[in-house]
Amino acid sequence: MTRLYKNIVILTGAGISAESGLATFRSSNGLWNNHRVEDVATIEAYWRNPDYVHQFYNEMRPELYNAKPNPAHLCITELQKKYPAHIAVVTQNVDTLHEKAGNQNVFHIHGQINQIVCMNCGHVFETWGDVSSEDKCEHCGTTGMLKPNIVFFGESLLYMDQVDRLLNSCDLFVSVGTSGVVYPAAGFVQFAKMFGADTYEFNMEETSNNSLFDKHIYGPAGTTLPQFVQQLLADVPTKEEMSK
Ligand SMILES: [Zn+2]
Known part of the structure; x- marks a missing residue:
């Protein structure tokens, strides 16, 4: 990876909470x-x-x-602190593990x-x-x-205006622990892709062959997501490199 991203959207679903023991x-x-x-x-x-x-x-x-946050939640905080981009978390989860981990800009679309x-x-x-x-x-x-x-069945999702704006401008879209073929994730990746974002799916196992994702990474998010964050951080130029 050599691209430095400016606007990152991380969509999370039940799979990220499952590793914290939540059904x-x-x-x-x-x-x-x-x-x-x-x-x-x-x-x-x-x-x-x-x-x-x-x-x-x-x-x-x-x-x-x-419930306690796991390494997948915690590495998002590290990314937000060290990576020079606007990074938002859009979650389908009703737990507060992102907040407990110290994540900022969290939008709970299911409440x-x-x-x-x-x-x-x-x-x-x-x-x-x-x-x-x-x-x-x-x-x-x-x-x-x-x-x-x-958000009960039949009710509208929350924060959709903000989410639309985030997807409009995002250049990296990451989906974690949610099926890439079911609404809303399927719609979000489609939107992000249309606006030119790189798209990554993290899931425990293969859930789809959704071709809108550039990369599918399978395994526990508590392991795979921190590795991905370290890769992103390795591409951040140091102060010396910036001033050259
Ligand atoms: Zn009232």
Whole structure:
């Protein structure tokens, strides 16, 4: 590699959290942590039985609170500190492992477990505590309108304007632990490629033959991603080289 990148977008999915011991939330058999998706991850389920939905996320919160980032998350922080580019992380994960690792510019397009949104006024606040239908919005005072700030099936992804802008200008797009053929990753790589980015896929094993990726790298992201980061850092010119 000889190219010095200016704008890097790293898309992450469940595969990067799996190495921190977190189960895959959306699995191929349609279950969401062993619950039926239509019971815990749709807006209809929330209106039908908000406390059942709250209980599901209340029970999930401590596990995600205690989870620790792994080398794949940590090497992104190193890259952001040492590589002279704008580097954004777009994640499908609702855990906060990127933040715990010290990553900056993180966009949670599926929401995050430690946030609550008021369906009445749109106010978003953070908590690791339990939430119920008895709770009142700290902003507008309405009771019973608080919802986990998790994107349910049928709801729009978050931060898509920002993500579009990032993809428009990115010259390196890296996808980690998410299928390259499923929306939104498939759309993101297509967009990035159209704008001329180099594209890399990191996955545990082959998930696709998506030709939009220039390189497919298979294996645990906790091993493969730090190696890739070291390669990128090796191409950063030293101060002496810069002044020549
Ligand atoms: Zn409110």
